[in-house]
Amino acid sequence: MMETFKLLAPLAWRNLWRNPRRTIITLFVVSVGLWSILAVASFITAWAQSSRDATLRLLIAQGQIHAEGYMDDPNISNLMPPPGAALVAALNRPDISNWVTRLELPGVVQSEYKTLPVSLVGVDPDAERRISSIPEKIVEGRYLNGLEDDSAVIGLNLAKRLKTALGRRIILMVTAEDGWLEERSFDVVGVYDADTAFEDTYIFTGRSTMQAMVGVGDKIAQIAFEVPEDAALAGVVERLRAAAPGLDIRPWRKISLIMGAMDATMGGVIFIWLAVMMVMISIGVINTQLMAVFERTHEFGLLRALGFKSRHVLWLVTFESVLLIGLGVLIGMIAGAATVWGLSDGIDLSAFGKALEAFKAGDTLYLEVKTSDYIIFPLAIWALGILVALWPAWRAQKISPVEAMRQAT
Amino acid sequence: MKAEKKPIVSCKGITKVFGKDELAVHALRSIDLDIIEGDFATLAGPSGSGKTTLLNMIGALDHPTSGQVLIDGQPLSGMSKSQLSDLRLNKIGFIFQAYNLVPVLSARENVEFVLRLLKVEANERRTRADAALAEVGLQGLENRRPSALSGGQQQRVAIARALVARPRIVLADEPTANLDSTTTGELVDLMYRLNQESGTTFLIGTHDPRVMEHSKRHIEMTDGQIESDIRA
Numbered sequence: 159m160m161e162t163f164k165l166l167a168p169l170a171w172r173n174l175w176r177n178p179r180r181t182i183i184t185l186f187v188v189s190v191g192l193w194s195i196l197a198v199a200s201f202i203t204a205w206a207q208s209s210r211d212a213t214l215r216l217l218i219a220q221g222q223i224h225a226e227g228y229m230d231d232p233n234i235s236n237l238m239p240p241p242g243a244a245l246v247a248a249l250n251r252p253d254i255s256n257w258v259t260r261l262e263l264p265g266v267v268q269s270e271y272k273t274l275p276v277s278l279v280g281v282d283p284d285a286e287r288r289i290s291s292i293p294e295k296i297v298e299g300r301y302l303n304g305l306e307d308d309s310a311v312i313g314l315n316l317a318k319r320l321k322t323a324l325g326r327r328i329i330l331m332v333t334a335e336d337g338w339l340e341e342r343s344f345d346v347v348g349v350y351d352a353d354t355a356f357e358d359t360y361i362f363t364g365r366s367t368m369q370a371m372v373g374v375g376d377k378i379a380q381i382a383f384e385v386p387e388d389a390a391l392a393g394v395v396e397r398l399r400a401a402a403p404g405l406d407i408r409p410w411r412k413i414s415l416i417m418g419a420m421d422a423t424m425g426g427v428i429f430i431w432l433a434v435m436m437v438m439i440s441i442g443v444i445n446t447q448l449m450a451v452f453e454r455t456h457e458f459g460l461l462r463a464l465g466f467k468s469r470h471v472l473w474l475v476t477f478e479s480v481l482l483i484g485l486g487v488l489i490g491m492i493a494g495a496a497t498v499w500g501l502s503d504g505i506d507l508s509a510f511g512k513a514l515e516a517f518k519a520g521d522t523l524y525l526e527v528k529t530s531d532y533i534i535f536p537l538a539i540w541a542l543g544i545l546v547a548l549w550p551a552w553r554a555q556k557i558s559p560v561e562a563m564r565q566a567t
Numbered sequence: 568m569k570a571e572k573k574p575i576v577s578c579k580g581i582t583k584v585f586g587k588d589e590l591a592v593h594a595l596r597s598i599d600l601d602i603i604e605g606d607f608a609t610l611a612g613p614s615g616s617g618k619t620t621l622l623n624m625i626g627a628l629d630h631p632t633s634g635q636v637l638i639d640g641q642p643l644s645g646m647s648k649s650q651l652s653d654l655r656l657n658k659i660g661f662i663f664q665a666y667n668l669v670p671v672l673s674a675r676e677n678v679e680f681v682l683r684l685l686k687v688e689a690n691e692r693r694t695r696a697d698a699a700l701a702e703v704g705l706q707g708l709e710n711r712r713p714s715a716l717s718g719g720q721q722q723r724v725a726i727a728r729a730l731v732a733r734p735r736i737v738l739a740d741e742p743t744a745n746l747d748s749t750t751t752g753e754l755v756d757l758m759y760r761l762n763q764e765s766g767t768t769f770l771i772g773t774h775d776p777r778v779m780e781h782s783k784r785h786i787e788m789t790d791g792q793i794e795s796d797i798r799a
Contacts, residue, residue, distance in 0.1 A: 165683045172671035460667060463628055464728075465656025465684045467649055560629040 162473065170477040173450070180446055181482065187442035188486025188543065189493060191435040195535050196494030196527055199428045204505075204523040206424040213417055214410055215291040216352055217279070217360065219258075219382035220391055222413055223398065224406045228379060229413075232277075234263055234333055237377040238405065248401035249383060253394050257383035258285040261368050265332035267312075267361060269320035276316070276361050278332055280368030283307065289384050292350050292362065299324045299348035307364035310344035313357025317349050324349055330361065335373040342371050432535065439483075439539060440546045447479055447550035458554055459562020472555040479547030486543075487536045495532075498525045573640070574601035575735050575768055576625050581634030583620050583791075594620040595631065596791040602736060602770055607762040609779050610772045612788035618772040619740055621788070625770065626659055626738045627651045639735060656684055660729030662739035667725045668713040674700060674720075675709040678728045685732060699727035703757060719750030726757065730767060739771040743778060755781050 174181050214220055223245075225238035240259060241249065249257045261280035266273055283302040287293045292311070293301040302311060310328060312320075322328055327343045334340040344363060351357070369376065385394050391409050398407045411418030451458075458471050504522040583595040595617050602608060602625070610618050623629040624636050627643050636643045638658055643651065661667075668677050678696040687695070700709055703723040713721050722742060729737045739758070743751040759781045761767050771778055779785060787795040 161683070161686055165680075169669075169671065176671060457669065460663070460669070462652065463626065463655060463661050463663075464681055465652050467652045558629075560623050 162470070166470070166474050166477050170474055170481055173454075173474075173478055174482055177450070177453075180449065184442050184446040184482055185486045185489060188439050188483055188539065189489035191439045192487055192490025192536060192539050193493040193497065195428075195432050195435050195539075196490070196531065197497050197525075198431045199531050199535070200494075200498050200525040200527045201523070202424045202428055203528070204525050206421055207526075208523050210410075210417060210421060212291070213414065215289075216356055217290060217292070217382070218410050218413055218417075219256075219289055219384045220388065221383050221385070221395055221398075221407065221409050223381040223383070223402065224379065224408075226404065226406050229406060229408070232262065232264060232379065234335055234372060234374065237261070237374055237379055240376050240378055241381060241402070245381075245398070245402045245405075248398055249381070251397070253385060253390055253397075255384050255386050256285070256289040257381055258282055258289050259365070259378045260380050260382065261365055261372075261374070261377070262379040263332050263368075263372065265330055267316070267320065268329040268331065269322045269326070271321040272319060274316070274319060274358075276330075277359050278330055278368060279360055279362050280365035281362050282365050289382060292352070295350040295352055296348045297351045299346070301348050302362060302364055305364050305366040307347075308344065308367040309347035309363065311348035311350060311362040312346055313360065314349050314351045315354045315357040316361070317346070319358065322346060328361075330363075332368075332372055334371070340371055340373075432538070436539065436542050439543060443479065443483060443543045444546050444549065446482070447475065447547045448553070450478070451475060451550045451554045454554075455557055455562050457562075458557050459559045462557075462559035462562065468555040471557075472551050475551035475554045476544065476547060479544050479551070480540075483540050483543035483547070487540050490539075491532065491536055494527065498527050501525045572604045574603050574637075575606075575639060576600070576602040576770070577635075577637040577640075578621070578625065579635045579637070581621075581624055581631040581636060583617075583624065583629070584632045594791050595624070597634070598791075598793060600786070600793060600796070602768060604735075604768055605762070605766045606784050607759060607769045607782060608771070608784040608786060609782040610770060610786045610788060611774050611779060612794075613774065616788040617791040618788055620791075622738050622740050622770070622772050625736075626661060627655050656681065656732070658735040660732065660734035660737040662722065662725045662729050662737065662742045664741040664744045668721055668728075670713050673710045673712055674705060674716065674724045674727075677713070677724055678731050681728055681732045695731055696727075699731040700724070702730070702761070703727045717750075719746055719754065722746065722750075722754055723757070726754070726761075730761060730765075734767075736768040736770060739769065739773075741773055741775075742771065743773065743775050748777070751775065751777055 225236050228236035228238075259282065262277055265276055265278045267276045281302065282305055283293070284304070296311070297314060302309065310330070312328070317323060320328065324346055326346055328346060329341055329343050331339050331341040365378075385391050395407055395409050411421065461471065462468070502525070504524045506522055508522070578598050578600040581595055581598045582593065585592045585594055598621060610621065612618055620629070624631050627636075627638070627646075630644070638654060641654075643654070646654065669680065672680060675693070675696050678699050679692050682692040682695060697709060700706065703726050705720060705723055705727065708716065708720065713724070716724065743754055746754065755778050758769055758771070762769050773779065782799065784796070784798045786793060
């Protein structure tokens with residue numbers, strides 16, 4: 159076996175360079191194909207990650223706990239008491255990095271010019287600074303100062319629609335515990351800049367202020383929590399469910415169905431691209447190897463006449479494919495790694511501004527290729543390339559020596 | 568009394584028909600032929616007389632439609648493709664008219680190729696290849712690729728390759744067809760000398776009179792039949 163390898167390896171390598179232009183074109187197809195797969199995979203993964211982080215960091219976090227029924231009907235009758243000792247202990251475990259309690263209810267905001275539906279969120283500002291990006295997104299004024307803060311932070315677009323501004327007052331109306339519509343005026347102390355839909359929906363104030371306004375005591379609507387590793391989320395959710403059996407505990411994919419669908423779709427896009435590239439590479443490899451086989455028919459006949467067995471011909475052509483595709487894969491991997499490394503400081507998308515808002519990505523994408531992608535994609539292309547090259551190899555080994563020699567003369 | 572030499576090749580009533588029914592072409596018609604050890608035989612005849620077809624049968628490259636070919640008493644019929652490859656490797660050397668060297672291998676590597684298939688150890692392989700190339704007058708050109716050799720030099724490499732494994736018989740099909748007269752003369756002298764010195768058996772398909780001049784046995788073919796078989 160080793161002797162056969164020593165016989166075929168140099169022959170296969172030199173055969174590759176008999177037609178350098180064709181070999182280079184095939185190398186180009188394979189390497190650019192793999193490079194594009196790695197680049198697209200890293201770009202889409204970065205985009206999905208950025209988009210997910212940006213959205214989850216606004217308010218959703220990675221999981222939420224609610225009273226049963228709140229998610230379907232988020233009204234005041236579906237609130238829950240603050241977490242008990244068992245749940246607090248479960249939330250304080252190291253696999254949860256941060257958690258906050260919020261009171262969130264649907265309401266109406268009114269300015270001198272307009273009345274609009276909103277969600278009023280009573281927050282613990284100190285805890286929010288650890289889990290939410292809203293405090294960092296204040297573009298005018300300030301964020302809230304404490305649980306008792308009785309001012310309001312509103313979105314930039316909502317301010318425009320209400321024709322209000324920093325320092326002006328707005329009226330918020332929310333259904334109270336007693337069923338009556340409670341209204342109260344708030345000073346606008348801060349304006350935040352997130353995405354338009356979010357800005358139009360959420361108004362923030364101190365949690366205690368809101369609890370007092372609607373008369374729910376210390377009741378809350380949700381606990382939002384963050385985990386250091388998304389992969390650990392399912393386990394954390396299960397653990398919390400065990401600690402608080404009567405509550406509705408959901409991971410972010412079950413809260414933001416759009417985000418969950420987008421996350422799944424982006425993975426699919428990578429595989430669609432992989433499939434397209436694989437088809438292109440397959441066509442390139444089959445074409446190259448078939449041409450190489452047809453051009454050398456007489457030579458295969460000569461080799462067979464000299465004592466080469468048909469399996470040697472099969473191995474020779476297959477070995478040429480192994481080398482050709484292997485080299486292309488190597489170049490593609492280096493190019494892919496160089497691209498990701500070259501863009502390791504991130505791709506600044508801030509220039510695209512609002513145009514990219516629909517995709518909910520952050521301003522900067524940080525490309526990253528998973529180690530598993532570096533193994534799986536090149537191996538998949540290599541294996542597929544060799545597989546499709548078996549056909550030309552099989553044809554080559556079927557050539558009878560006398561037919562081949564007849565062609566030679 | 569001199570012992571009678573055994574035939575290396577025996578053809579017993581072989582026929583070869585290409586195509587079927589009214590399109591059938593009878594390339595060989597009931598050929599009976601023995602090639603004896605040490606022969607320097609030429610197989611002559613006009614184009615289409617069946618020379619190449621007969622050489623292909625003897626070289627185990629093709630099967631007869633009927634009849635039998637025996638090499639060293641072993642019938643080729645019933646042998647697998649792999650066994651036929653082994654037989655060609657071990658017992659037969661080939662020299663073809665053209666395209667007969669592997670273009671990506673040097674002269675030495677072309678000659679060594681057969682020894683590699685025979686799993687000869689590297690040092691011995693090199694020694695034997697260089698000796699074979701020296702024998703055909705190509706000392707100093709061992710590292711040249713075929714494209715850097717003249718037509719005559721390429722045929723010399725082919726002869727060295729055909730001989731290096733010490734085959735029982737060398738089959739040459741029009742080995743001088745593409746060569747000028749000087750080179751043809753040199754090559755024929757070379758093959759004849761090798762036959763005389765080492766006793767290697769040659770069967771040469773040709774219609775070149777310069778090759779036939781050296782022939783110790785002249786077989787003439789016409790229309791797929793042996794018309795005459797004359798020993799000099």
